[in-house]
Amino acid sequence: xxxxxxxxxxxxxxxxxxxxxxxxxxxxxxxxxxxxxxxxxxxxxxxxxxxxxxxxxxxxxxxxxxxxxxxxxxxxxxxxxxxxxxxxxxxxxxxxxxxxxxxxxxxxxxxxxxxxxxxxxxxxxxxxxxxxxxxxxxxxxxxxxxxxxxxxxxxxxxxxxxxxxxxxxxxxxxxxxxxxxxxxxxxxxxxxxxxxxxxxxxxxxxxxxxxxxxxxxxxxxxxxxxxxxxxxxxxxxxxxxxxxxxxxxxxxxxxxxxxxxxxxxxxxxxxxxxxxxxxxxxxxxxxxxxxxxxxxxxxxxxxxxxxxxxxxxxxxxxxxxxxxxxxxxxxxxxxxxxxxxxxxxxxxxxxxxxxxxxxxxxxxxxxxxxxxxxxxxxxxxxxxxxxxxxxxxxxxxxxxxxxxxxxxxxxxxxxxxxxxxxxxxxxxxxxxxxxxxxxxxxxxxxxxxxxxxxxxxxxxxxxxxxxxxxxxxxxxxxxxxxxxxxxxxxxxxxxxxxxxxx
Numbered sequence: 001x002x003x004x005x006x007x008x009x010x011x012x013x014x015x016x017x018x019x020x021x022x023x024x025x026x027x028x029x030x031x032x033x034x035x036x037x038x039x040x041x042x043x044x045x046x047x048x049x050x051x052x053x054x055x056x057x058x059x060x061x062x063x064x065x066x067x068x069x070x071x072x073x074x075x076x077x078x079x080x081x082x083x084x085x086x087x088x089x090x091x092x093x094x095x096x097x098x099x100x101x102x103x104x105x106x107x108x109x110x111x112x113x114x115x116x117x118x119x120x121x122x123x124x125x126x127x128x129x130x131x132x133x134x135x136x137x138x139x140x141x142x143x144x145x146x147x148x149x150x151x152x153x154x155x156x157x158x159x160x161x162x163x164x165x166x167x168x169x170x171x172x173x174x175x176x177x178x179x180x181x182x183x184x185x186x187x188x189x190x191x192x193x194x195x196x197x198x199x200x201x202x203x204x205x206x207x208x209x210x211x212x213x214x215x216x217x218x219x220x221x222x223x224x225x226x227x228x229x230x231x232x233x234x235x236x237x238x239x240x241x242x243x244x245x246x247x248x249x250x251x252x253x254x255x256x257x258x259x260x261x262x263x264x265x266x267x268x269x270x271x272x273x274x275x276x277x278x279x280x281x282x283x284x285x286x287x288x289x290x291x292x293x294x295x296x297x298x299x300x301x302x303x304x305x306x307x308x309x310x311x312x313x314x315x316x317x318x319x320x321x322x323x324x325x326x327x328x329x330x331x332x333x334x335x336x337x338x339x340x341x342x343x344x345x346x347x348x349x350x351x352x353x354x355x356x357x358x359x360x361x362x363x364x365x366x367x368x369x370x371x372x373x374x375x376x377x378x379x380x381x382x383x384x385x386x387x388x389x390x391x392x393x394x395x396x397x398x399x400x401x402x403x404x405x406x407x408x409x410x411x412x413x414x415x416x417x418x419x420x421x422x423x424x425x426x427x428x429x430x431x432x433x434x435x436x437x438x439x440x441x442x443x444x445x446x447x448x449x450x451x452x453x454x455x456x457x458x459x460x461x462x463x464x465x466x467x468x469x470x471x472x473x474x475x476x477x478x479x480x481x482x483x484x485x486x487x488x489x490x491x492x493x494x495x496x497x498x499x500x501x502x
Contacts, residue, residue, distance in 0.1 A: 023118070030102075030115040032081055034059045034069070037114065046119075059117075063100075076102045081112050090122070097126040149226075149247040152233075155240055157182040157191065169226075169249055171218040178219065182243070185216050187223070198232050198243075207232040213250060225250040265439075284329045291329065295322045343384050343469075345492045345500040348413050348422055349374040351385060355392035356411075364400050373412040379422045380492035380500050387465045394458045395426050395485055402430025402483065415491055424487040425476070433478045441475075 020027065026043035030036055036054045044050060054062060059077060060070050076087040079102075086103040099122045105114040143150050149166035153159045158181055162172065170179055183191045194211075197203050204210070209230045215223040226247045233242040298318045301307065307315075352374060359365065381388075399409055407429040415422045433441060440446045442463040466473045469489060476484040492500040 025118045025120045027116060027118045028054070028062075029105075030059050030077060030117060032112055032115070034077055036062060043119075076100070077115055077117075080104050080115050084110070084112060095123070096121060097123045146246075149249070150244065151182070151185070151247070152242060152244040153182045154242055157243075160242070161244075166247065169218065169224070169247060170216070171220050171222070173219075182245075184219075187215060187217060190214075194230060195243075198230060207234065216247065225254060287325070288329055291322060291325055295319065295326070298322060343382050345380045346383055346385055346388075348379045348381050348424055348489065351383070351388050352392065352411055352413065352424070354385070355389045355396065358389055359393055359396065364397070364405070367406040368400055368403065369408045371408060371410045373410065375413065377415060378494070379413055379415045380494075381422050381469070381471075381489040382492055382500075383469050383489070387468070391462045391465050391487070392424075392426075394462050398458065399426060399428035399430060399483070402432075403428055404430070407482075417491070420491040420493070422489040422491050424489075425484060426487070427482060427484040429482040432480050432483050433475065438475060438478070442473075 020029075021040045023040050023042060026040070026046040028036060028039040028043055036057050036059060038051065039049075039054060058069070061067060076089055079087045081104070084104050084106065086101060088099060088101040091098045091100060099120045100117060101120070102115050102117045104112045105116055107113040143161070143163045146163060146165060149169040150161070150163045151159060151166050152161040159179065162170070162179075167173075170185065172179060179185065185191065186194070194209065198207055198209050200206075209228075211228045211230070213225055214228050216226050216228075217223055226249055228245055228247050230243065230245040232240050233244060235241040298315050301315050302312060302319065352372070356370070396409065403409075409429075410425070410427040412425040412427070413423065414425075437446075437448065442459050444457060444460040446460075463473060466487065471487060471489040473485060473487050476486045478484070494500060
């Protein structure tokens with residue numbers, strides 16, 4: 001007991017000494033001159049000391065194991081005396097951590113009469129703090145190393161956490177682009193809709209939500225398709241405390257799927273053309289022989305002088321229709337690629353100019369304004385000029401028909417040296433292609449024209465010729481204001497020894 005060793009004054013009562021002695025932490029009484037006065041039972045037990053070991057000694061000899069005073073400016077006891085309020089500090093001694101708290105005991109005039117110091121062993125707390133720090137660092141490393149974007153927010157939607165992948169996805173950078181609340185991550189009203197779905201027991205497990213595809217909005221206002229997994233975080237009482245979401249960017253996946261779909265469509269079109277080509281070639285050869293006979297004998301009949309005019313007129317119709325059939329057979333043979341092909345390096349601009357001159361019915365172009373954007377560049381392609389003329393004439397005539405005799409036709413060429421491509425753009429101001437017909441325009445025998453005005457082989461032949469030249473054709477855009485076709489060819493590169501390398 002320390003009842004005989006505690007400071008005595010008029011206000012001291014026996015129970016005060018007992019309270020001091022019963023404190024659960026080792027405690028000591030210090031005079032303003034930093035002389036040790038007394039300590040409680042816990043202190044003596046902790047340090048294996050008695051009253052005689054400390055009484056009359058200075059605090060720095062006990063706490064700092066030195067004979068000279070410490071720096072008074074940094075001394076917590078000096079701070080307590082000067083400021084008349086508690087001060088504390090944490091000290092590590094070998095493998096132990098101590099939290100030392102010094103508080104003033106004031107007299108009736110409000111002056112510091114004594115200082116009470118308490119020492120609490122916080123080694124276990126420090127150990128737990130280290131473990132907690134380790135867990136936090138581990139979780140932080142997991143979050144940062146995730147290939148998915150992760151965002152966490154409080155109940156008000158204020159963002160507390162966003163890993164580097166999320167910052168990259170949402171375009172968070174040092175140029176003033178900021179996102180502070182989850183409402184900024186989505187189009188207007190979408191964040192509230194997501195929270196409603198998370199709280200709806202009828203949509204999967206309550207507090208959890210998987211959306212295979214949704215658009216998010218980055219700091220620049222751009223919409224990006226993502227796959228999102230969201231969840232509400234509940235506290236121990238089951239109340240909502242936070243939300244989190246994991247995002248996977250679908251942009252590249254969608255682009256790959258689109259390219260795959262286009263490749264599959266192109267493959268299906270090629271297979272269709274190949275099978276139809278074989279059929280067309282067989283039909284053309286089978287029809288050609290009897291057709292030649294019809295034309296021959298009908299022509300002989302027309303040379304007879306004993307036929308009346310009405311009969312000659314009828315035979316003339318036979319010859320006319322037979323010749324039309326002959327043209328169809330010729331188209332079938334071209335479509336089936338049964339004709340020979342001679343390719344050479346040619347300038348695409350030369351082919352464009354030549355094709356315009358070769359259009360037989362120039363009257364069709366009378367009310368058409370033709371604009372040519374043909375840069376003075378060497379845009380060489382490996383092509384059969386005759387077949388390429390056929391492609392261009394076919395597309396130009398189709399464009400003129402779509403404009404119903406009046407409008408503007410733009411022919412534009414360009415090249416991409418890096419990707420080794422040459423492009424020819426044919427743009428009209430016609431009525432456009434109906435959306436439902438876009439997937440069928442290159443199909444054999446597909447036509448929207450009246451019966452007898454088209455075989456439906458024109459664009460199929462164009463498609464086949466482009467494939468034969470290692471190129472491609474596609475509709476860049478179409479609307480009620482017109483249609484734009486793009487022809488793409490491999491670029492022939494100049495060679496020192498062989499002229500052009502195709």
